[in-house]
Amino acid sequence: MKWKRREFMKKLAGGALAASCAPPAAVFPVAQWESKAPADPYGCLVDLSVCIGCRKCEQGCALANELPTPSRSYDDVRVLDQKHRPDANTYTVINRYFSGLKYDKLNRLVPTYVKSQCMHCQDPACVSVCLSGALQKMGNGAVYYDKSRCVGCRYCMMACPFQIPAYEYADPLTPRVRKCTFCFELIRQGGKPACAAICPMETMTFGKRNDLLVLAQKRIAENPRRYVDHIYGQHEVGGTSWMYISDVPFEKVDFVQLPSDPPPRLPETLQHTLFKYLWSPILFFFSLAGVTFLAKRTRSEEYAPKTVKEIPK
């Protein structure tokens, strides 16, 4: 049986039209993205107006997590002259900022100290992008890293909006992603994270995230002149387990301004709309297979375009 070219083109066009319109609209609606955030996680509320920058939290963290002792003592205040980020050997750091908004009685600038560590997002980008599930959001709120599942692609680091995960770049064969564990084991045994436990000023309040939100709102409402009316981490990237309240605007002390949309929403929606039951690859496969067979019938093997132009030299 030999088909005419026009007939073939008609069928092809009809098939393509049917394939492109019908399934996505009618049968496969856009996948509804659902947050996988735990309902009642633990959290930590950091009050920046209380912190005195003693770096005891750094010390407590290093002890609890068996991190190497840094070359300069925790008591050496000159460390604060430079900005630091958490790295492969440090899960949490204190930085000092002069916002220019606070003065003491002698008209000297008063610094604001900011503790940085993993925010333990409610819908973490790092967990969503990890291709082998090495990072997991636990029911107690911790974002937990399991090195035995890690491939070392560092996509988690690329995806983290807070630039938190660090990497052991000096280790040739078994490097790990390093970040705050929320003292996962301590919390599981009913304790507090080491940094919150050691803090002499009670800068950090550990508890259920929902209770902490109420507490933060209460503190702001009771001292509206002291605090900025913003709980950092309540809505940022869909909410985080670690939250901050402050007496200076957050952008003055290097907090990233982030939208409330959880980063995993867009890629996961896309992924699950297109690849649910692998419908699109399967449909595409059979459409192309159909085209292959039709084309084989309509085009002879010696097919050549009618007008092959001379190539001028």
Place this chain on the structure above:
Amino acid sequence: MSSHPAKPVGIKFWSSGAVTLFVLMWIGLAFTVARFTKGIGFISNLSDAWPWGWWVAVDVEARVALSAGGFTTAALGYVLGRRYYASVIRPALLIATLGYTSMVLGLVIDVGRPWALYNPLIHPQPNSLLFEVAMCVMCYLTVLYTEFLPVLIERFSPRFVFLKILERFLQKVMWIFIVLGVVLSCMHQSSLGGLALPAPSKINPLWYTPLLPLLFLSSAIAVGFPMVIFERVLMAKWLRLKPEMEVLSRLSRFIVFLLGIYMVLKIGDLIYRGAYTHLLDGTPQSICFLVEVIFGVIVPWCLFLLPQMRRTKWGIFIPSCLVILGVLMNRINVFIVGVTPPYGEKHYFPSIGEFATSLGLLAGIVFVYRIATIYLPVISIHAQEKRP
């Protein structure tokens, strides 16, 4: 089969070019040894702020995009049945196979725990676009080698009888692999663009768009034929052959259409999102974007539009180079230039070690290409008239 069967080129293998490649491969290997004894940090400028750099942008993203000729020529020659273009399929397939293989070798250098690369198989995490890419690339590598198998069989079947049986079987089922190759390619080419989607706050709005997967797919499809032209013209010179100009200049007509789709999507997206307001920022990012789009997309598209250009060798070669550089630059822009980590002190620039390993892999591709074309039936005979 095509009326012009492919044959081994059969010239002397070692040339000054081959020796240069060999040296580059050894330099790359030396840096690889350093990476596996002293760590990634020893040979690269990657850091906690810049976990992805040259290796991801060039050796993964660009390498995969520039290997797209493998599936676009297969789609044209087999799926759409345009057997006229059969002579470019095998060389394109060879380039794709080598490209994907070198990408995996590059990953072994880039990832921290290459010995644990099986982990996604036993702990799948289907929310991750990278998981999908990994699965697709794995399957597609199998497909590519299966598609290439007939070339090896053709070469060795006079000596081994059982290969004839395998060949007959493969002929029956080959359509499955070819169609599967096109499907898998479309899947991971688009998902590679999706890799940037979870980091909206880190990527410059000139490049960050929900349309990234579609832009990556359409640019990969658009760069497929330019890559074939580039490879046929350049390699023909190297192997002292004449490129099949009739086929190539007819092939270049498709580029007008395919590159046109990418151009419309890219510029339309920029206007629709209102991101064009960043174009005249004067930042390095805005300059890179303008260079990428003007010299990598608009100029070559206009050049391909001219019939006089399409008829001459340089007339298709130069715009093809521009398209290739445009796609290469796009991948570098999305994953390096356009990235702003919130606390990155200074912008990442690749180290000598990163360049050297990358160049070593590239040299490896061309080196094995020369081996394959000289000893295996890859290039069609009508292209084999020796230069006078």
